[in-house]
Amino acid sequence: MADNNHSKGRRNFMATTVQSTGLAVLGGMLWSGYADSVKASPLVLRPPGALAEKDFLTACIKCGLCAEACVNRDTNVDKETGKQRPGTLQMAKGGDSLLIGTPFFVPTEVPCYMCEDIPCVPVCPSGALDMPSLLNEKEELDINKATMGLAVVHKESCIAFWGIQCDACYRACPLLDVAITLEYVKNERTGKHAFLLPIVQDHACTGCGLCEQACVTEEPAIFVLPNDIAKGKAGDHYVKGWDVKDQERVAEAKGQETTTERSTKDAGDYLNMEVEY
Amino acid sequence: MNNIKYLLLRRTTQIGLMFLYFSANAYGWNILAGTFGTSYIFGVIPLADPYTTLQVLATGFVLGADVLFGAAIITLFYFVVGGRAFCSWVCPINMVTDLANWLRRKLNLDKEEVNYRFLKRSARYWIMVVGIIVSALIGVAAFEVVSPITIMQRGIVFGFGMGAAVVLTIFLFDLFGVKNGWCGHLCPLGASYSLIGQYSLIRVKHNADTCTACMDCKVVCPENQVLHMVSKESISVTDGECTNCGRCVDVCNDNALEFGIRSFIKTGGNK
Numbered sequence: 196m197a198d199n200n201h202s203k204g205r206r207n208f209m210a211t212t213v214q215s216t217g218l219a220v221l222g223g224m225l226w227s228g229y230a231d232s233v234k235a236s237p238l239v240l241r242p243p244g245a246l247a248e249k250d251f252l253t254a255c256i257k258c259g260l261c262a263e264a265c266v267n268r269d270t271n272v273d274k275e276t277g278k279q280r281p282g283t284l285q286m287a288k289g290g291d292s293l294l295i296g297t298p299f300f301v302p303t304e305v306p307c308y309m310c311e312d313i314p315c316v317p318v319c320p321s322g323a324l325d326m327p328s329l330l331n332e333k334e335e336l337d338i339n340k341a342t343m344g345l346a347v348v349h350k351e352s353c354i355a356f357w358g359i360q361c362d363a364c365y366r367a368c369p370l371l372d373v374a375i376t377l378e379y380v381k382n383e384r385t386g387k388h389a390f391l392l393p394i395v396q397d398h399a400c401t402g403c404g405l406c407e408q409a410c411v412t413e414e415p416a417i418f419v420l421p422n423d424i425a426k427g428k429a430g431d432h433y434v435k436g437w438d439v440k441d442q443e444r445v446a447e448a449k450g451q452e453t454t455t456e457r458s459t460k461d462a463g464d465y466l467n468m469e470v471e472y
Numbered sequence: 473m474n475n476i477k478y479l480l481l482r483r484t485t486q487i488g489l490m491f492l493y494f495s496a497n498a499y500g501w502n503i504l505a506g507t508f509g510t511s512y513i514f515g516v517i518p519l520a521d522p523y524t525t526l527q528v529l530a531t532g533f534v535l536g537a538d539v540l541f542g543a544a545i546i547t548l549f550y551f552v553v554g555g556r557a558f559c560s561w562v563c564p565i566n567m568v569t570d571l572a573n574w575l576r577r578k579l580n581l582d583k584e585e586v587n588y589r590f591l592k593r594s595a596r597y598w599i600m601v602v603g604i605i606v607s608a609l610i611g612v613a614a615f616e617v618v619s620p621i622t623i624m625q626r627g628i629v630f631g632f633g634m635g636a637a638v639v640l641t642i643f644l645f646d647l648f649g650v651k652n653g654w655c656g657h658l659c660p661l662g663a664s665y666s667l668i669g670q671y672s673l674i675r676v677k678h679n680a681d682t683c684t685a686c687m688d689c690k691v692v693c694p695e696n697q698v699l700h701m702v703s704k705e706s707i708s709v710t711d712g713e714c715t716n717c718g719r720c721v722d723v724c725n726d727n728a729l730e731f732g733i734r735s736f737i738k739t740g741g742n743k
Contacts, residue, residue, distance in 0.1 A: 288633025
């Protein structure tokens, strides 16, 4: 009888263990799925110095010190009323479709004013905002080194591309004539005017969004996109033959023989081939 | 007023701390800035939540020294002094679940003892471990994605948005679902503080000689399994799941429960 009880107890214990483990795995999978989906929100602008989005999401401890430093900086007062303005950095809330509790900014609401002392970065305790990435050769904090995103111009809605004179974004840019330059092109339509076309310079644009906020069109024709989305990538196998530095990249490279199998079709066949859907 | 002394003290502490956190953002005060993830006292002394820190470390990211130092300070404080006091003296969700619990009693929702087959009080330890594993798997601190605690705290400091729905969910779950459902069954943060605070000094002491076995303490206690000694033995409440909230001390009319310093020396049957 005692033996029977003993084995019954053991069976119960086994069943409970299996059940608990099963539930833990089930819960863990649901949890992973949910967490994985909420972190997949690439259309977001992060504070200056933020690590690459994937690493940033890992590193950010969601303390909000950056946002507090941003809104409470001495310079953040309305010059006319003397009252404090809203800060650039917001903390993602439920409903923002972003990883909750992480800092971000929306240029059309409040752009990044590119403070010289960058108050938001040194306060970051976790390392999600990487201070060394913003240091210049003199080891000083330099906001011009920020790469929060890249401004992109939609030519069709930009009225400067229509031939109307507008340089709102050009003048709003904190890196005047450096990050956005004006290209003069003859307006063939009128024959006697010039286009003053805003051209964003990738190497200089920090993604602060002042241009996006300044844009006069109903929906901004110039807007900041996260680097991952705004930029393409040619790939390492393209080597600029005219660039000595780029040539050095492949100085050590050894040749590799490859053969591509010859197509058995003749040119007439594939030129007349219908497009396959 | 004697029977709400610790309750008032707790609410003052909770609301006071939340006000300081709020003021750091709203008025630029420097007394207590940040949120539970990491905060600073006077901009100098870092504090960090140990479980959050552990989740980020589990992803493989090497956190800044301040966070690690802050987590050590918090761990040490609750290990030596406070026990699970974070839950009842600091955490803002505690006010929500306490309200739900109080309403349950007022609405007589507790009359039937329900046996939740799948939801045991030990679930929180499983969730705590699974949270670490999920963090490692997906590369993001997993509990922080869903934590109603920091959602509520950030709500107070930065504005709620849809985060209010999360807080309401917890409230309704505790009110109409499981008694002490969140804090007593699910919350992995509370679980981590239960483990950290197991040996802490401040403890509720029970005096079985004056106890009249009215069991008022067990009615109000959110973790009443820790009060197993009531009316039986004159010992301290040593279970780490006790939140040191002091409600039992408040409601006891027999002076049979009082805060005290835990004694690690066995007194051999003496009180």
